[in-house]
Amino acid sequence: MSKLLRIGVLASGGGTNLQAIIDRCMDGSLAAEIAVVITNNPGAGALDRARSAGVPTLCINHRDFSQRHEFDGAVVKALQDAGVELVVLAGFMRIITQTFIDAFPERIINIHPALLPAFPGLHVQQQALDYGARFSGCTVHLVDGGVDTGPIIMQAVVPILADDDADTLAARILEQEHRIYPRAIQLIAEGRVHINGRQVKIDPDGVVETTALVNPAIAD
Numbered sequence: 001m002s003k004l005l006r007i008g009v010l011a012s013g014g015g016t017n018l019q020a021i022i023d024r025c026m027d028g029s030l031a032a033e034i035a036v037v038i039t040n041n042p043g044a045g046a047l048d049r050a051r052s053a054g055v056p057t058l059c060i061n062h063r064d065f066s067q068r069h070e071f072d073g074a075v076v077k078a079l080q081d082a083g084v085e086l087v088v089l090a091g092f093m094r095i096i097t098q099t100f101i102d103a104f105p106e107r108i109i110n111i112h113p114a115l116l117p118a119f120p121g122l123h124v125q126q127q128a129l130d131y132g133a134r135f136s137g138c139t140v141h142l143v144d145g146g147v148d149t150g151p152i153i154m155q156a157v158v159p160i161l162a163d164d165d166a167d168t169l170a171a172r173i174l175e176q177e178h179r180i181y182p183r184a185i186q187l188i189a190e191g192r193v194h195i196n197g198r199q200v201k202i203d204p205d206g207v208v209e210t211t212a213l214v215n216p217a218i219a220d
């Protein structure tokens, strides 16, 4: 078996994306090993999921630090100590500093529950509904110094339906997050993702997406 990519997952909440990554590591479709799961939130459900899977965990509570960069320094050290090669933010509710980004150049990714560059930030399912968008989705992107601004690696699109509220839309998006996040990590593990400024080139595997989506659908 070829070498597994050592990833560190940072999560603050329930950890369903972490679970999807754990599941794909277990079934062999993701050639990665979760070296450590770090949370800033002692009550994060992600901790239980990691422990159940036998994955090492660490809680670094941001409230124990007076400065943002000190917190980030502690997280970076923990990731380096664990030999992490790729940092995976999965619902990590802290903005990370340049020091963190510099420690893992082009090696930090995030998943965002909207089709970037539309609707960065928080409460984005509600934002998409309020705007009246016909589609939303999710985006895996590299983390740079901005909020949800880094180069885009992978996206999935979902329709917004007439009776959606933020919860139903979030659930439809989350289902796709669980598909694309492990897949994006696998592409990185295979060395197929090449960053050139804002452009991300992915070595093809013969499958090309050409389907156009229309909402409301055209019946004929």
Ligand code: GRF
Pocket: 011, 013, 014, 015, 016, 017, 018, 090, 091, 092, 111, 112, 113, 138, 174, 177
């Ligand atoms: C997901 O919607 C993700 O896109 C966003 O935070 C949420 C985390 O959910 N960044 P979970 O903790 O993985 O269930």
